[in-house]
Amino acid sequence: MRTATELLQQHFDTFVANQPQWQTLIADDLLWELPFAPSLGHPAQLAGREAVLHHVGWFVGAVEEFRFYDLRIHASNNPDEASAEVRAEGIITATGRTYRQDYVLFVRVKNGKIAFIREYFDPVKAALALEAPIPGFEAIISV
Numbered sequence: 001m002r003t004a005t006e007l008l009q010q011h012f013d014t015f016v017a018n019q020p021q022w023q024t025l026i027a028d029d030l031l032w033e034l035p036f037a038p039s040l041g042h043p044a045q046l047a048g049r050e051a052v053l054h055h056v057g058w059f060v061g062a063v064e065e066f067r068f069y070d071l072r073i074h075a076s077n078n079p080d081e082a083s084a085e086v087r088a089e090g091i092i093t094a095t096g097r098t099y100r101q102d103y104v105l106f107v108r109v110k111n112g113k114i115a116f117i118r119e120y121f122d123p124v125k126a127a128l129a130l131e132a133p134i135p136g137f138e139a140i141i142s143v
Contacts (some may be wrong), residue, residue, distance in 0.1 A: 004082035004109045005075045011107075011114065012068045012086060016060060026052065027113035039123040040132055062130075063099060066090030080109045092129045099129035 002010075007025055014022040032046040032055075046052045060066070070087045084107075089100045101121050108116035127133070 001112045002109070003075075003079040004107050004114075005073050005079075007109055007112075007114050008073050008082050008084050008105070008107050009071075012071055012084070015056075015068075016066050019056075019060065023053070025114050027110060027115040030114060031116050033116075033118040034121075035118070036121060036123045040126055040130070062093055063090040064093050066099075082107055092131075095129065095131045097129045097131070099126065101125050 010025055011022065014025070026049065028049045030046075030049060030052050032052055034042065034044055034046070038044050042055070043051075046055050066088060067090065068086050068088045070085075072085045074083045074085075076082055084103075084105045086103050086105070087101070088103060089098065091097070092099050104120040106116075106118040107114055110116075
């Protein structure tokens with residue numbers, strides 16, 4: 001059975017480079033929490049394979065030349081849990097802007113598959129690259 005650290009490494013190795021392989025890593029009932037995503041108009045969580053694949057498909061299609069780097073995976077005392085810090089960059093297809101992001105992920109594995117992800121990222125960096133409005137920011141500028 002693969003540990004969370006092994007699956008997390010494979011997640012980063014295949015997420016963009018080999019989507020069919022990446023899809024074999026995730027549980028059908030995967031719960032992916034994105035606490036900061038609602039500020040971009042995206043859901044705070046993705047529940048189940050269909051929702052995850054829909055959102056991931058959008059992301060992979062929206063960002064060209066996306067790559068992860070400076071990956072640091074942290075093992076837990078529990079082999080079914082791990083966390084990671086990673087940087088990433090790519091080009092937003094719709095805007096041509098460079099997207100640079102720092103991510104922190106926590107994962108939990110069940111039955112040899114990634115069953116839970118909690119992902120933290122800076123929504124302001126994403127909004128600027130996407131040329132998306134930042135809720136509440138307009139009020140600050142107009143003061």
